[in-house]
Amino acid sequence: MSKDDFDISNYLENFCFEQNMNIFEDSSSQTKVDYVSVNGKDIPRYINEYWTSRQRQASSIHEISYRACFKPQLPRFFIDLLTHEGDRVYDPFSGRGTTAIEAGMMGRNVVANDINPLSKIMSLPRFFIPEPADVEERLYEIPMYKDIKAEMDLSMFYHKDTESEIVSLRNYLQERKESSKEDDIDRWIRMVATNRLTGHSAGFFSVYTLPPNQAVSPERQIKINERLGQKPEYRDTRRIIMKKTRNLLRNLTQKQKHNLRRAGQAAVLLCNDARHTPEIESGSVRLTVTSPPFLDVVQYSQDNWLRCWFNFIDPDEISRRITMAGTVEEWSNVMREVFLELFRVTEKGGWVAFEVGEVRGGKIRLDEHVVPLGLNAGFECKGILINLQEFTKTSNIWGINNNIHGTNTNRIVLFKKPGQVGNGS
Ligand SMILES: C[S@@+](CC[C@H](N)C(=O)[O-])C[C@H]1O[C@@H](n2cnc3c(N)ncnc32)[C@H](O)[C@@H]1O
Numbered sequence: 001m002s003k004d005d006f007d008i009s010n011y012l013e014n015f016c017f018e019q020n021m022n023i024f025e026d027s028s029s030q031t032k033v034d035y036v037s038v039n040g041k042d043i044p045r046y047i048n049e050y051w052t053s054r055q056r057q058a059s060s061i062h063e064i065s066y067r068a069c070f071k072p073q074l075p076r077f078f079i080d081l082l083t084h085e086g087d088r089v090y091d092p093f094s095g096r097g098t099t100a101i102e103a104g105m106m107g108r109n110v111v112a113n114d115i116n117p118l119s120k121i122m123s124l125p126r127f128f129i130p131e132p133a134d135v136e137e138r139l140y141e142i143p144m145y146k147d148i149k150a151e152m153d154l155s156m157f158y159h160k161d162t163e164s165e166i167v168s169l170r171n172y173l174q175e176r177k178e179s180s181k182e183d184d185i186d187r188w189i190r191m192v193a194t195n196r197l198t199g200h201s202a203g204f205f206s207v208y209t210l211p212p213n214q215a216v217s218p219e220r221q222i223k224i225n226e227r228l229g230q231k232p233e234y235r236d237t238r239r240i241i242m243k244k245t246r247n248l249l250r251n252l253t254q255k256q257k258h259n260l261r262r263a264g265q266a267a268v269l270l271c272n273d274a275r276h277t278p279e280i281e282s283g284s285v286r287l288t289v290t291s292p293p294f295l296d297v298v299q300y301s302q303d304n305w306l307r308c309w310f311n312f313i314d315p316d317e318i319s320r321r322i323t324m325a326g327t328v329e330e331w332s333n334v335m336r337e338v339f340l341e342l343f344r345v346t347e348k349g350g351w352v353a354f355e356v357g358e359v360r361g362g363k364i365r366l367d368e369h370v371v372p373l374g375l376n377a378g379f380e381c382k383g384i385l386i387n388l389q390e391f392t393k394t395s396n397i398w399g400i401n402n403n404i405h406g407t408n409t410n411r412i413v414l415f416k417k418p419g420q421v422g423n424g425s
Pocket of ligand 1: 066067068069070071092093094095096097098099113114115116119272273274275290291292293294321322323324
């Protein structure tokens with residue numbers, strides 16, 4: 001059956017993970033289906049292990065840390081199921097670019113948007129994969145000055161020689177950008193360096209601190225150093241950048257590199273509020289796979305203050321623009337407008353897979369709040385998918401009711417724009 005007219009409910013109901021993996025040819029489906037009533041409508045809810053990390057190893061190219069990112073297996077599942085090569089795939093809350101990169105590798109056209117400018121810094125370079133030797137050559141051409149300091153005190157994070165290298169890199173990259181000389185290799189170095197600024201191992205420029213996407217304040221770092229009795233040691237920034245570069249590229253195939261480059265050349269990467277994306281033509285997107293900011297749980301700008309500093313970005317400006325809704329009502333008001341925009345950009349017969357995680361320990365089921373927002377915009381709701389991870393499943397999915405919670409579930413509300421594919425918007 002073609003991807004354009006197949007029966008999604010039948011597919012999800014009869015989905016068998018092992019069969020898909022050709023492990024047990026004759027396994028029967030394990031999908032649990034129940035119905036949740038939302039505004040008087042019965043919405044089917046499908047619970048199964050639709051994808052896991054076992055299913056297919058994710059590409060190493062995704063290994064860029066970002067708060068609240070999803071696993072690449074999630075967008076892959078929907079891209080594979082609902083699009084053809086050449087179709088346009090969109091993520092309005094792109095983050096590190098998981099959907100965009102996965103879609104690009106799979107030969108789809110890419111549109112991505114995120115209000116945080118760091119998103120494009122993380123995503124764009126990975127469409128244009130460099131040769132490690134070229135990165136190395138460039139790194140050794142960049143003048144690394146001794147004894148230069150940042151304009152603020154960063155001594156609690158970095159050894160003075162490491163700091164001097166970071167500031168040299170930062171100044172070089174800024175100058176290349178301002179003089180419009182920045183190329184793919186510079187952008188690659190910027191991305192990797194941004195990612196190596198702070199972290200919890202010797203693979204980062206800093207002394208031990210929280211994982212890389214959660215830069216702590218200088219005051220808090222001083223306390224961490226006191227508690228652990230640690231002092232920043234010298235870190236060789238060029239060596240660390242090269243190691244991460246090789247790691248990111250370690251299992252990327254020639255075909256994937258080729259697909260990424262092609263997708264990158266045509267990609268539209270925006271830095272807008274997701275409610276307002278006039279650059280995207282009406283009726284041009286076949287599939288959106290996205291995960292919005294969830295209430296107020298993640299402080300994207302605070303967590304990223306050092307990344308912002310390195311890239312000459314004002315974190316307060318991001319804070320002002322980013323959606324930080326404190327209540328479901330505020331959150332829904334923003335997402336209502338996002339759905340109207342998604343309806344506009346989606347082609348007839350196109351899809352939206354909208355992922356919401358567990359909020360406040362599972363007390364708030366955002367998935368059920370999302371259903372009316374999509375319906376109101378004009379979409380049909382095809383159901384809610386709950387993806388269970390393998391070990392959660394052993395708790396017997398047949399016994400689970402509305403209380404499935406924990407960080408291992410993804411909840412995806414799936415919408416379809418009515419109409420036949422190819423009939424315009
Ligand atoms: C849950 S994260 C998305 C993570 C992404 N799926 C990934 O794998 O990296 C939500 C993103 O929404 C962005 N964001 C918040 N408010 C926004 C808005 N009004 N418009 C566009 N992007 C927004 C944040 O900057 C953040 O990157």
